[in-house]
Amino acid sequence: MRRFTGEQYARALESWAFLDLAGKKPSLSSPFGDIFFESEDGWWFLDIVGGNLTRDWSSGAELQAALNTRDGQDNYLMVELATAATGLNLHPGEDEILSFTVPPMLGGPLSADNVEVSDMVVSVNLYGQIHEQTRNLPPGTPIAGINIT
Numbered sequence: 001m002r003r004f005t006g007e008q009y010a011r012a013l014e015s016w017a018f019l020d021l022a023g024k025k026p027s028l029s030s031p032f033g034d035i036f037f038e039s040e041d042g043w044w045f046l047d048i049v050g051g052n053l054t055r056d057w058s059s060g061a062e063l064q065a066a067l068n069t070r071d072g073q074d075n076y077l078m079v080e081l082a083t084a085a086t087g088l089n090l091h092p093g094e095d096e097i098l099s100f101t102v103p104p105m106l107g108g109p110l111s112a113d114n115v116e117v118s119d120m121v122v123s124v125n126l127y128g129q130i131h132e133q134t135r136n137l138p139p140g141t142p143i144a145g146i147n148i149t
Helices: 006-012 060-067 070-077 079-087 120-134
Strands: 025-029 035-039 042-047 052-057 096-100 115-119
Touching: 006 120, 042 060, 052 060, 060 070, 070 079, 079 096, 079 115, 096 120, 115 120
Parallel strands: none
Antiparallel strands: 025 035, 035 042, 042 052, 096 115
């Protein structure tokens, strides 16, 4: 698990305004920058690769119980892929996460040879920009390029 400052989360999430983040406090991140939010109605999960925000747990205890399982670790933390990245000597620093050289939503594989270390703010913000620009396209639409702002 990774922890970042409120300012880092705020900057990283600027491009995710198309999702309802109101009343949700970013608290934790996965090794790949997915964000766990705490709110009055439970805990939410922002899957930055899939571009989805879901309320998956009613309490912190439910979240912890899920992350204590192999399925939870695979689904929410991508532990096997993070372990493979560590085996390739990829070790994120204090302000960094593991990310994908070619984002999976643009056709990059979910494999260790497509993983790199990136600044958390830049990577999460970039993924939000990609999702914002592509979210209304029909499935399978070819992407010729992206415009990063």
